[in-house]
Amino acid sequence: xxxxxxxTELSLFEKIGGMDAVLAAVDIFYAKVLADETIKDFxxxxxxxxxxxxxxxxxxxxxGAPLQYTGKNxxxxxxxxxxxxxxxxxxIAVATHLKDTMEELNVxxxxxxxxxxxxxxxKNDVLGL
Numbered sequence: 208x209x210x211x212x213x214x215t216e217l218s219l220f221e222k223i224g225g226m227d228a229v230l231a232a233v234d235i236f237y238a239k240v241l242a243d244e245t246i247k248d249f250x251x252x253x254x255x256x257x258x259x260x261x262x263x264x265x266x267x268x269x270x271g272a273p274l275q276y277t278g279k280n281x282x283x284x285x286x287x288x289x290x291x292x293x294x295x296x297x298x299i300a301v302a303t304h305l306k307d308t309m310e311e312l313n314v315x316x317x318x319x320x321x322x323x324x325x326x327x328x329x330k331n332d333v334l335g336l
């Protein structure tokens with residue numbers, strides 16, 4: 208008898224609850240972002256329906272969903288915001304809202320740490336560094 212077992216490691220996307228969880232997170236996240244006086248002006252001319260759709264696709268992809276992300280890269284997508292003054296304090300504010308969103312959704316701390324590692328890995332591109 209063969210005692211080997213095959214285990215498939217779940218992606219972060221699956222661990223946090225799949226597309227339903229990502230959709231909920233994006234809604235809560237943008238409510239926080241748009242209520243934040245320090246960053247909301249960056250979204251003054253943004254089509255938020257389209258923005259939420261892009262953010263959902265990006266997060267799902269970044270978290271390991273089995274789909275292709277076809278949006279702009281982080282550097283190109285954020286270049287106009289950098290020209291408007293986007294800086295590290297704004298990045299930290301957004302990251303904090305993402306962390307708070309995950310906590311509000313009762314995502315386990317170890318998964319939040321994974322989310323924040325992914326978010327932190329985008330900093331240089333987002334800020335054009």
